[in-house]
Amino acid sequence: MSSARELFIEQMGLFSQTEGAPRIAGQILGYLIVEGAPRTLTQMTQALKISKGSASTNARLLEQRGLVHRVSALGQRQDGFAAVDEPGLHTLSIMAERFRASADAIETIAVDFPDDEAAARGRVENLARFHRESAQFLDEWRARLCGRRKPAHNIYKEE
Amino acid sequence: MSSARELFIEQMGLFSQTEGAPRIAGQILGYLIVEGAPRTLTQMTQALKISKGSASTNARLLEQRGLVHRVSALGQRQDGFAAVDEPGLHTLSIMAERFRASADAIETIAVDFPDDEAAARGRVENLARFHRESAQFLDEWRARLCGRRKPAHNIYKEE
DNA sequence: CGGTACGTTCAATACAGACTGAACGAATTG
DNA sequence: CAATTCGTTCAGTCTGTATTGAACGTACCG
Numbered sequence: 001m002s003s004a005r006e007l008f009i010e011q012m013g014l015f016s017q018t019e020g021a022p023r024i025a026g027q028i029l030g031y032l033i034v035e036g037a038p039r040t041l042t043q044m045t046q047a048l049k050i051s052k053g054s055a056s057t058n059a060r061l062l063e064q065r066g067l068v069h070r071v072s073a074l075g076q077r078q079d080g081f082a083a084v085d086e087p088g089l090h091t092l093s094i095m096a097e098r099f100r101a102s103a104d105a106i107e108t109i110a111v112d113f114p115d116d117e118a119a120a121r122g123r124v125e126n127l128a129r130f131h132r133e134s135a136q137f138l139d140e141w142r143a144r145l146c147g148r149r150k151p152a153h154n155i156y157k158e159e
Numbered sequence: 160m161s162s163a164r165e166l167f168i169e170q171m172g173l174f175s176q177t178e179g180a181p182r183i184a185g186q187i188l189g190y191l192i193v194e195g196a197p198r199t200l201t202q203m204t205q206a207l208k209i210s211k212g213s214a215s216t217n218a219r220l221l222e223q224r225g226l227v228h229r230v231s232a233l234g235q236r237q238d239g240f241a242a243v244d245e246p247g248l249h250t251l252s253i254m255a256e257r258f259r260a261s262a263d264a265i266e267t268i269a270v271d272f273p274d275d276e277a278a279a280r281g282r283v284e285n286l287a288r289f290h291r292e293s294a295q296f297l298d299e300w301r302a303r304l305c306g307r308r309k310p311a312h313n314i315y316k317e318e
Numbered sequence: 319c320g321g322t323a324c325g326t327t328c329a330a331t332a333c334a335g336a337c338t339g340a341a342c343g344a345a346t347t348g
Numbered sequence: 349c350a351a352t353t354c355g356t357t358c359a360g361t362c363t364g365t366a367t368t369g370a371a372c373g374t375a376c377c378g
Binding site: 004007008011015018020033034035036086087088098105106112113114117119120121123124127130133134141145 | 163164174178179192194264265272273276278279282283286289292300
């Protein structure tokens, strides 16, 4: 039987997997959320039973996606990684960015449809419009959530 | 050099892949969108150069996800598959459902956190709340898009 | 009834990509 | 300056899964 923290970390790994990202990336994020304070790559390798290479690669992937930030610890040789305050907000950014990229790609293709396929072009343009509007809505909602967050209530106290 | 329709179909395959679904599923959806009218499995195998098994499996996957519907053609032995009017709306449903499932799973785990990890439990509950609200938001927005759709303007005329 | 065309299923294969472990450079330490 | 201790990178392996091709059951047809 596993502890709640282990279950949570494993669950986060599964989520990550279903979204096309590596399982370990989700596990690292879950680990950092539970810990609530910066942790080193070495700590990840021990807690998650993964290789140093995987820890480095996936931690950097999370950093690049804005879900994790690296703290250059004072007087510390090792890098510290910590989950950002609201990982969900960055998840929304990522989704919005994906929609926007899709919209761009589809629109670019749509203009090349010949005139005798005007109906098809219309359907493709319709799909592109949906993707673009989706991106915009996600951004707007993220902004709304951002504003709603109580500024004084910082969840990550320890650090 | 490829035609616009081929580029679009390939692009849809790539999108599908990045979202964890089979590439062929996206290609079929793209093909049906471009065609704008029901197509048979045999037509898919020829147009997309795929096996009959793949066509059957992936078409059924799309049907199950609500992105494609099967038309039992009159006096026709073969099944016809056609993309739904607004594939995007069903994409939103799928995303909302995923968020809801995540919220459920995370909440279930959260309650099992021991009291000496109350801070961690709070962070996990916070994540669950975000997922639940995301699901709700997506549903609301889908409903709004649904209402905005012009009823008379049916894109798929031929059939 | 054979014969054909269809959709589904499943074992076998192919393939993409996650993961590892070792090698490397850089920075620190004694 | 040797010896650690980092983080990164990369070739190689391994695992999951997409895809195939053939076999099967069914319905229609002549």
